[in-house]
Amino acid sequence: MAQPDPRQAEAITGRLGAAEREAAWRRLDADQFDLVVVGGGVTGAGVALDAATRGLRVALVEARDLASGTSSRSSKLFHGGLRYLEQLEFGLVREALRERELMLTRLAPHLVKPVSFLYPLTHRIWERPYTAAGLLLYDTMGGARSVPGQKHLTRAGALRMVPALRSSALVGGIRYFDAHADDARHTMTVARTAAHYGAVVRTSTQVVGMLREADRISGVRVRDVEDGREVDVAAHVVVNCTGVWTDEIQRLSGSRGRFRVRASKGVHIVVPRDRIVSDSGLILRTEKSVLFVIPWRSNHWIVGTTDTDWNLDLAHPAATRADIDYILDHVNKVLATPLTHDDIEGVYAGLRPLLAGESEETSKLSREHAVARVAPGLVAIAGGKYTTYRVMAADAVDTAATDLPGRIAPSITDKVPLLGADGYHALVNQADQLAGRHGLHPYRVRHLLDRYGSMVHEVLALAADRPDLLRPVPAAPDYLQVEVAYAASHEGALHLEDVLTRRTRISIEYPHRGIDCAEPVARLMAEVLGWDDRTVAREVEVYTARVEAERDSQTQPDDQAADARRSAAPEARSHVTEPVA
Incomplete structure (x- = not known):
């Protein structure tokens, strides 16, 4: 069977296969790009998509795999950040809720789903009105636009919703909604969508040096870490989207950075669904921050997270026995049947790239992002929340415009559905018929639809x-x-x-x-x-x-x-x- 032209296949489907990979290498060597994006996490993928849909020539290079760092190791939530209200970061919460709404309704309904959380009340008289006021503000800012608003429960009502709770651990509860997603799959889909609109996307492609013309950065030298080949990539602007590696990549340029990034380690554990009998997720206060119990697929819970400084290997953050004990100790304070180490199916540790303060604890460092033109031809972006990646990407491309020839179009990614979104809702209604055609149980088709959306036809083909x-x-x-x-x-x-x-x-x-x-x-x-x-x-x-x-x-x-x-x-x-x- 004749193989399709790699560029054509990439443009049509955003396919990232072996033929497309080799074609991408040739283009890195031959083309002059407007932007080269360094880093294949959600921010880098978002920048590539934003630039490509503005009509710019863009390449994305990632040393390992898409989402191999922070973007596959988050709490997997698209949320406004309820606790940031207490830190008076109202703008961040409002912005994040708007982005959550876009994902749920327009950009990625196949990947991002509503999820409910119960907040157990532990103090009488003052805590319910205090929490209700915060949730009312959250709902008013956009938290209840396409999901239900807060619902108040008595202790008996809360225990019916979450039978796993000890009755002595609460005096009542309030349920509210946010959203969650498979972060790695979402990031990969953003990158494939960028390829669909013409971006060159290549993983296992490490930046090993910066190119210069006079006083400006004019591109990067990259190495294929699979076979050791190297090539120079010419670009008007290099955008550093490497998260916790921001400072390291900055040093390659020989320019002084405008901000510093601190790595905060967050650890999560995964346990079977039957270990916590509940119809809702949980959000629990700790002495430092909050702890989430998040429904994951149909048969697991994700419990986390921790929030501690990390100054060791950035590529492979490691969870310790102390991290795991911390999570178990805090969740077991409210569970009637405590979790043990034997219940744990999986553990993962990730690093948050936080804008560094002088002496603040990592849990109190701002989740706002910063963008800077650190040298002619070099832009860096760091900080922020996974939920607001699209806004961060637009800000980075706007900043890069200073070094681009001619005027550039405004960002339109709030109107660009990710691959698999178009037609998803109709296919959900047709799941039984689709299952029958392929000899699958309907639950299998629904599983595929919630991972691939309308690309399910490509998968089944x-x-x-x-x-x-x-x-x-x-x-x-x-x-x-x-x-x-x-x-x-x-x-x-x-x-x-x-x-x-x-x-x-x-x-x-x-x-x-x-x-x-x-x-x-x-x-x-x-x-x-x-x-x-x-x-x-x-x-x-x-x-x-x-x-x-x-x-x-x-x-x-x-x-x-x-x-x-x-x-x-x-x-x-x-x-x-x-x-x-």
């Missing part, structure tokens, strides 16, 4: 001549084998960890953390990517070592010991070096 791909992944039956094939053929997955950790979330949803299905998943990827038996064996070996290192780190008493254990695991991308972008 891979199984047209391979009905065996519609079988579950061995040892990970929540996923179908066709999803693995699609991750490698369309979603830019280059390594086993990309699929098990980010294209799916098998690494945190099963107690085996992906080890039990590593071999069959690697075999499926090999069919698409052309791996030989030796490569399959290495991928399984590297992934297994990663999981064992993470498990070992999670038994350590402090950050230094945990970091030493986690950092000992080998890298899947053999040519990547520190600092990474």
